[in-house]
Amino acid sequence: MGRAEGGSRVRAGAPLEGAPDPNPAVGRLGRRGACSAGLGPLLAPPPAPASSIRASSPALALDQAPDVFAVRVLLEETGEMFQAASCRGDMTVRELKEELELLVGVPLDLQRLRYLDQGDQRSLKGQACGTGRKAGVLMDETTLKFHDVVPGGIISLCVWQYDGWTELVLAAVEGDPSKLSCLGVDEGSLYRTANSKHFEGERWKEWIAQRAFVALYITSHRGHPDAMQYLLEHGANCLRRTLLGRTALHAAAAMGRLDSINLLLSYGASVNDKDTRGETPMSIARRMNRRHGERRMFLFYWMTKSGTTDPKKLMANKAFHRAKSGFGSKKKSQI
Incomplete structure (x- = not known):
């Protein structure tokens, strides 16, 4: 498993749509899910739950909340808890998903978000996100303020269950190549869903390519080099992008996964690819304080630019030293 750096905005704590239920062979991550994903425990006690905030301060409204605040995000299928630290009342659900x-x-x-206070979460314990409960489902164009999301509140993230995506996400989070191999990530797979059994030719190839990429994106994010190697050897494209223009290298950079970064670079991933926000993997690593990952990509960029694979020869490059002197500066333009 790759190594994540400290200082992250993302922290996992103790763990607490219609396609058939996930394959039992894939399994679900229970209370040990957060640790097995390699995200580590929360470094500080989690904020008070939304219900306790409301109870202690009935008059508290988002108008009185800090301009920037944190919420917790529960990935329902695995039980992992993450922290989104830069939320605002006027932030749209779409922006949060990004x-x-x-x-x-x-x-x-593949994301479906809902916001439930602590009482609602207890009442829905054990129920799937696909129940269609009207209260709590967050629409992309609405704001956090519209849904009365308060600092420290818990937002539930569910994976869309249609077409076997939940099974695939669970296997990718777990990082087991044998499970991924049974879930339609290469053209020789016998795996079919109610939807994909009608696909042929190019349509079938595209469906497989998309599944392989999603699996690669998630395994890169979680730091599972063995699963990544399997996917890359069976045709997963490390240059493919999400709807937001992000590659698997963006995901690895966001978490500072050095093993993932090295493997993706060896398969031709680009440190220069920009997402729809104009961010490269390197600038994302810088923004999320993943210094080791940023340095690794910076060095790779200059080795490629100078046409050498020997770091010692790179040290003689004057342009490299000028760039290195300004490395990490906020005033320095993005590479």
């Missing part, structure tokens, strides 16, 4: 694509590692188009 950030969660990096924080949680689930592509935006």
